[in-house]
Amino acid sequence: MIRRSLHRCWTYGKIHRDRAEYINATFLHDTNCSLIVSLYDDEKTQEWVANELCTLVQNVRNGGHAYKAPGPNDKRGPCPGLNALANNGYINRNGISTPEQVISASSAIGLGPDVAAGLAALAVIAGDALTFSIGNASGTVGAGTSKHNVLEGDASYKSCDCNNCPTINGCDNFDFNDTVWTTTYNAAQLNGGLFGIPTFQIAAKQRYDECVANNSKCVFGPIQFVFHYFTPCLFALTFPNGTDGKATEDIIRVWVGYFYENGQRKGMAGGGQIPKNWYPHDPPRTFVDAAPCILAIYLAHPVLLGAKVNGVWVPSAEQIPVNATANDIVCFTYQTIFKATPNIVKTLLAVASYLNPVFTVKPWNCPVFKTGH
Numbered sequence: 001m002i003r004r005s006l007h008r009c010w011t012y013g014k015i016h017r018d019r020a021e022y023i024n025a026t027f028l029h030d031t032n033c034s035l036i037v038s039l040y041d042d043e044k045t046q047e048w049v050a051n052e053l054c055t056l057v058q059n060v061r062n063g064g065h066a067y068k069a070p071g072p073n074d075k076r077g078p079c080p081g082l083n084a085l086a087n088n089g090y091i092n093r094n095g096i097s098t099p100e101q102v103i104s105a106s107s108a109i110g111l112g113p114d115v116a117a118g119l120a121a122l123a124v125i126a127g128d129a130l131t132f133s134i135g136n137a138s139g140t141v142g143a144g145t146s147k148h149n150v151l152e153g154d155a156s157y158k159s160c161d162c163n164n165c166p167t168i169n170g171c172d173n174f175d176f177n178d179t180v181w182t183t184t185y186n187a188a189q190l191n192g193g194l195f196g197i198p199t200f201q202i203a204a205k206q207r208y209d210e211c212v213a214n215n216s217k218c219v220f221g222p223i224q225f226v227f228h229y230f231t232p233c234l235f236a237l238t239f240p241n242g243t244d245g246k247a248t249e250d251i252i253r254v255w256v257g258y259f260y261e262n263g264q265r266k267g268m269a270g271g272g273q274i275p276k277n278w279y280p281h282d283p284p285r286t287f288v289d290a291a292p293c294i295l296a297i298y299l300a301h302p303v304l305l306g307a308k309v310n311g312v313w314v315p316s317a318e319q320i321p322v323n324a325t326a327n328d329i330v331c332f333t334y335q336t337i338f339k340a341t342p343n344i345v346k347t348l349l350a351v352a353s354y355l356n357p358v359f360t361v362k363p364w365n366c367p368v369f370k371t372g373h
């Protein structure tokens with residue numbers, strides 16, 4: 001009896017191994033799956049094979065991280081990093097993620113534990129401290145990243161200001177918008193086509209000026225400052241392939257999710273993906289790298305914090321000094337994330353648990369933010 005079961009088990013195991021080898025051999029030389037798809041005549045089956053079977057096989061091959069376009073119920077939002085991480089399965093593909101997933105996914109793309117902790121704190125703010133939506137709000141998981149003027153803000157480098165792109169559901173402040181991107185793209189053309197720090201020194205000021213000039217509800221407060229000057233450093237330092245460190249359009253556009261059709265740039269719904277044959281920067285990027293980057297972009301053209309009130313630009317009482325140091329910028333970021341946190345004890349404590357171990361110790365020594373504001 002035992003012998004017969006063992007034999008059956010061995011036989012099934014062999015069949016599975018043989019099948020796996022067969023599938024592997026068939027797909028081995030057909031990496032984009034076109035050969036397999038061409039074996040089928042009708043369009044529906046071809047579509048199924050391309051979308052489901054090929055993704056499944058590629059997924060098994062690269063540890064669950066094949067690109068798959070989001071389905072109609074999956075959340076996607078304004079952040080190209082989170083969209084790509086979801087499309088490649090580094091965070092939940094349905095777009096409802098957790099701060100802990102943000103930390104592990106950040107490490108997979110070459111961000112150090114300190115930057116990951118800062119991003120996890122943002123995830124806490126976007127959600128209910130345990131889970132969050134990378135797009136719009138969903139059930140009980142808080143505001144979501146798309147909610148205007150919570151985290152998402154004006155003067156983005158690739159999406160429209162909320163007030164300038166109204167829709168029936170609110171506004172489109174998350175999709176790729178070519179008018180906005182043209183400002184960023186043109187700045188890159190002045191810098192050898194690269195999306196590095198010199199490009200964002202120009203684009204940051206221009207996108208700010210466009211907000212002040214063209215958006216009657218433009219808001220540029222502390223949290224917008226943090227995103228406006230920190231995210232270019234993700235474009236410049238994190239998105240390039242670790243092999244050559246170059247922020248070329250070919251790399252950036254895969255992350256952001258746009259392509260060329262008849263010479264026109266077109267955004268992909270749901271964002272981009274991690275480029276093929278891409279390696280994270282080694283060693284991982286930390287705030288020691290990010291702080292001078294933020295400072296270099298801001299100090300190239302310092303701007304005033306402020307907001308439109310009844311359509312008129314009013315500068316804020318609080319401003320960033322033009323002699324700010326890297327330490328000032330890091331401590332300002334630390335305080336700003338706290339100030340953007342909903343005044344809920346559980347949420348404040350969760351943010352503190354991520355931020356305090358990073359920012360209140362060496363090399364930054366920021367004054368501890370007293371939770372409860």
Ligand code: HEM
Binds near residue numbers: 119
């Ligand atoms: C994990 C690594 C991450 C990377 C590589 C990344 C990268 C970026 C980049 C490059 C942008 C600028 C896009 C633009 O100009 O529109 C951006 C925007 C944004 N990100 Fe992320 N991000 C990450 C994580 C997060 C997290 C954890 C959150 C919050 C939960 C977040 C929320 C946002 C939001 C709300 C925006 C839009 C900001 C704006 O309105 O300009 N991101 N991100």
